[in-house]
Amino acid sequence: MTEFAARVEQVSISGIREVFEAAGEDAINLGIGQPDFPTPEHARRGAIEAIEAERTDAYTSNKGTRSLREAIAAKYDRDYGLEIDPAEVIATSGGSEALHLALEAHVDPGEEVIFPDPGFVSYDALTHIAGGTPKPVGLRDDLTLDPATVEAAITDETAAFVVNSPANPTGAVQSEEDMREFARIADEHDVLCLSDEVYERIVFEGEHRSPLEFAESDNVVVVSACSKTYSMTGWRLGWVLGSNRRIERMLRVHQYAQACASAPAQYAAEAALTGPQEPVREMVSAFEERRDLVVDGLEDAGLEVPTPSGAFYVMPKVPEGWCDEVLERDVIVVPGDAFGANGEGYARLSYATGTAELKEALEIIDDATRAVR
Numbered sequence: 001m002t003e004f005a006a007r008v009e010q011v012s013i014s015g016i017r018e019v020f021e022a023a024g025e026d027a028i029n030l031g032i033g034q035p036d037f038p039t040p041e042h043a044r045r046g047a048i049e050a051i052e053a054e055r056t057d058a059y060t061s062n063k064g065t066r067s068l069r070e071a072i073a074a075k076y077d078r079d080y081g082l083e084i085d086p087a088e089v090i091a092t093s094g095g096s097e098a099l100h101l102a103l104e105a106h107v108d109p110g111e112e113v114i115f116p117d118p119g120f121v122s123y124d125a126l127t128h129i130a131g132g133t134p135k136p137v138g139l140r141d142d143l144t145l146d147p148a149t150v151e152a153a154i155t156d157e158t159a160a161f162v163v164n165s166p167a168n169p170t171g172a173v174q175s176e177e178d179m180r181e182f183a184r185i186a187d188e189h190d191v192l193c194l195s196d197e198v199y200e201r202i203v204f205e206g207e208h209r210s211p212l213e214f215a216e217s218d219n220v221v222v223v224s225a226c227s228k229t230y231s232m233t234g235w236r237l238g239w240v241l242g243s244n245r246r247i248e249r250m251l252r253v254h255q256y257a258q259a260c261a262s263a264p265a266q267y268a269a270e271a272a273l274t275g276p277q278e279p280v281r282e283m284v285s286a287f288e289e290r291r292d293l294v295v296d297g298l299e300d301a302g303l304e305v306p307t308p309s310g311a312f313y314v315m316p317k318v319p320e321g322w323c324d325e326v327l328e329r330d331v332i333v334v335p336g337d338a339f340g341a342n343g344e345g346y347a348r349l350s351y352a353t354g355t356a357e358l359k360e361a362l363e364i365i366d367d368a369t370r371a372v373r
Helices: 015-022 041-052 064-081 092-106 122-127 147-153 176-189 244-257 263-274 277-300 322-328 354-371
Strands: 089-092 112-116 134-138 158-164 192-196 218-224 238-242 347-350
Touching: 015 092, 015 176, 015 218, 041 263, 064 089, 064 238, 089 092, 092 122, 092 158, 092 218, 092 238, 122 134, 134 147, 147 176, 158 176, 176 192, 192 238, 192 244, 238 244, 244 322, 263 277, 277 354, 322 347
Parallel strands: 112 134, 112 158, 158 192, 192 218
Antiparallel strands: 089 238, 218 238
């Protein structure tokens, strides 16, 4: 009899998706993790012009077009002063595929992957799919990941640890000191630091720093994407970068699973990276205003709210029954335990939606909070 692979049986449909499917059609959606802004015009135009010039009809290089990889490399020089060889980049089908490639290429069956809890749902699932053993670790009170906690969790079986800043679901931004420590840990323990930097441009306080800036070995691999920065979630264009030997192994997975990223999306991404950045600044400014509105509204409702410094999520502590009460009133929020056991007692709200809807949702949340207290 045909059976299913054990690694797949350990993975379930995301709890986020279950919340969406249970909500009414007219619900206010504070659960979705995508910007509500249009893709910048110059990015869309980049794809259109490439299509009209018949440059998108064939496979690109497995790694992606040379011009896109040059644009990605130039971004790291511009933003972090890093000299990245375009050969050290693979264009992927979103940040999700980039995470998948990194874990598949570096994790043997039974090896451990350390990641934040609460943390992005894919870390646990993709570790299982790679045959690895998930090892979630808790966060500080401000919902940042403590390097000391990561270091204490490392064993002889550890293959990798994941750093995510700005973070989903918490919106927390790691300090430069933390990132230096993560790089040191990767160097000294000879384990992979997988740095998920998909939200790197959406920062309100402080600045985003990458452990790649501080590592003395090649034990840091970076994942990022156009999805959040340029409101291009549907375009499915991300990338992974690392040393040549690591990229070569990840390419072995990519070429058989994907062949290459979508050609039109590659040209759109190139245009996004090389064109005007004002749409990004405008979007981040709007998110910061919404962040302040939401944090104030939740605090007025009597909830304890760690103030997020980036991304577009907020994760308040909530009383028992709160999520169900809010969902019954047609406001979609995601229970914190969808992001790991340590998320219990929290909820994730996305403020990637319009101000009018946010204000309406906050009024409903205020009523719901009073109802469960």
